[in-house]
Amino acid sequence: MTDTLDRPPVRPQEETRRRSFPLDIRLVGLAGVLVLLCVVGHITQPETFLTEANLSTVLRLAAAIGVVSVGMTFVIIAAGIDLSVGSIVALSSVWMTTLATQSYGPVVMVLCALLVGLGCGMVNGVLISYGKVVPFITTLAMMASARGLAERLSGRQTQVVTETGFNDFFRGSLFGIPVLVIMLALVFVVAWIVLNRTTFGRRTFAVGGNAEAARLSGINVKWHTALVYGISGLCCGIAAIMVVARTTSGASTSGQLYELDAIAAVVIGGSLLSGGRGSLVGTLIGVLIFTVLGSIFTQNNLDTDIQAIAKGAIIVGAVLLQHTTSARRKGKPKQPRSTGPQSTAADGSKP
Numbered sequence: 340m341t342d343t344l345d346r347p348p349v350r351p352q353e354e355t356r357r358r359s360f361p362l363d364i365r366l367v368g369l370a371g372v373l374v375l376l377c378v379v380g381h382i383t384q385p386e387t388f389l390t391e392a393n394l395s396t397v398l399r400l401a402a403a404i405g406v407v408s409v410g411m412t413f414v415i416i417a418a419g420i421d422l423s424v425g426s427i428v429a430l431s432s433v434w435m436t437t438l439a440t441q442s443y444g445p446v447v448m449v450l451c452a453l454l455v456g457l458g459c460g461m462v463n464g465v466l467i468s469y470g471k472v473v474p475f476i477t478t479l480a481m482m483a484s485a486r487g488l489a490e491r492l493s494g495r496q497t498q499v500v501t502e503t504g505f506n507d508f509f510r511g512s513l514f515g516i517p518v519l520v521i522m523l524a525l526v527f528v529v530a531w532i533v534l535n536r537t538t539f540g541r542r543t544f545a546v547g548g549n550a551e552a553a554r555l556s557g558i559n560v561k562w563h564t565a566l567v568y569g570i571s572g573l574c575c576g577i578a579a580i581m582v583v584a585r586t587t588s589g590a591s592t593s594g595q596l597y598e599l600d601a602i603a604a605v606v607i608g609g610s611l612l613s614g615g616r617g618s619l620v621g622t623l624i625g626v627l628i629f630t631v632l633g634s635i636f637t638q639n640n641l642d643t644d645i646q647a648i649a650k651g652a653i654i655v656g657a658v659l660l661q662h663t664t665s666a667r668r669k670g671k672p673k674q675p676r677s678t679g680p681q682s683t684a685a686d687g688s689k690p
Contacts, residue, residue, distance in 0.1 A: 365609050369624040376628060380635045387638060395517060401630040402519040403428075403581040404600050405623060409530045410460075410574030411601040412622045416534075417567045418547040418614025419474045423463065423481035424575050424601055428594030430489040431455040431579035436498040436589030445505035452583075453576040459485060460572015464565030482598070489591035497590045500583060509584030519581050526577060531619050543567060547614030603650065604629060607657045628653075 380388040387393055407424050414421045434440065435452040459481060466477045500506055509518050534540035545553040546560055546567075554560045575594075582593050606612065607628060608621025629650060636646040 366618065366621055366624070369608065369621060369628070373624055373628050373631065376631045376635065380631065380638070383635065384638045388634070393634065393638075395520075397627075397630050397634050398520045398523075399517055399585060400633070401626050402517075402523040403578040403585070404597060404604070404630070405523045405626045406526050406574050406578045406581065407594075407597050408601040408604040408622050408626050409526055409619060410571035411598075411605050412608070412610060412617050412619055413530070413534070413543060413567050414571050415602070415605050415610050415612060416547045416614060416617040417543050417564060418550070419467070419564065419567065420478065420602070420612075421463065421568065421571050422475065422478040422598045423459070423485060424571065425594035425597035426482045426485035426489070427456055427459045427572055427575040428579045428582060428597055429591050430459065430485040430492075431576045432583050432589035432593045433489040433493045433498065433591055434589075435579065436500055436583060437492065438498075441500065441502045445502050445508065448502065448505055449580055452579045453573060456572045456574070456576025456579065457569055458572070460569040460575065461565060463572065464568030467568065468561035468564045486591065493589070493591050495591060497588045500587045500589070506584070506587055509580065510587075519584060522577065522581065526574070527619065527623060534619060539563075539566075544615060547616075549615070600629060603654045606654060612658075 610617030
């Protein structure tokens, strides 16, 4: 009896740590999968896989889709979806590499890509928020129209970058680190701060968790949703700069299947498709998992169809794991909030 009564109460900080512990376990598990894939790659190709050249190539390939996935994380946390990211990347890359744009120099090229991406994202957000069009339909329409406009602007031809200043900077390195990898790191750090340390991030989780409750609490849900899609579009503009820098050209075929890869990375990272929960760290690990998997298949000369099957199996497994985890949490009885367990004294009264 005395041991029960003297048990210290559970502090709110301890409750918070306990709630966040399963998320940490999930991230540790994802990191373990990534390490396991690296071990498999080293075993199958011991002379080339873990070399500096191959790791640099993997990170460069992960840069563009990683930035797109950062924007997709915001959208999915806010209970949305964006199928147009690949087409926006293509349109931004084509627009920034036209002869007219390149004649103004690399600064104008970069600004053009960012503005085109941001503009497309805001169009999506305004139509969804104020036009009340379903996100799936809105972004599907943008996917078709942006790709078509990119083909119209480029004449279905690849536009080569002739601006040497652009190529020299974005294809180069700083302190031995590729500029594209530095850009990915900067975008990730800024996005993480915005999502986890600002009011905007808290409102994003609130809108995704319960839009009506968020509205009643004073959040302008419509404008916030439009801004979230604007962030996704801006990330597509940054990714277009990366793609153009890596390929030294802009084409209407750029960014194909980026929407599927980004959604897959976000889902693998632990974000709920229903909104209200997500992790940028998990998204980044998910991007690296798929990029390393692609590198393993490429170096071992395996068919792309097998790679697609493996990727699909990973996505299905991640979604099933999400449903299983959610079902277990819903099935657990809620613990009463109290400073300690109730007990009865010898005289029958409660202490």
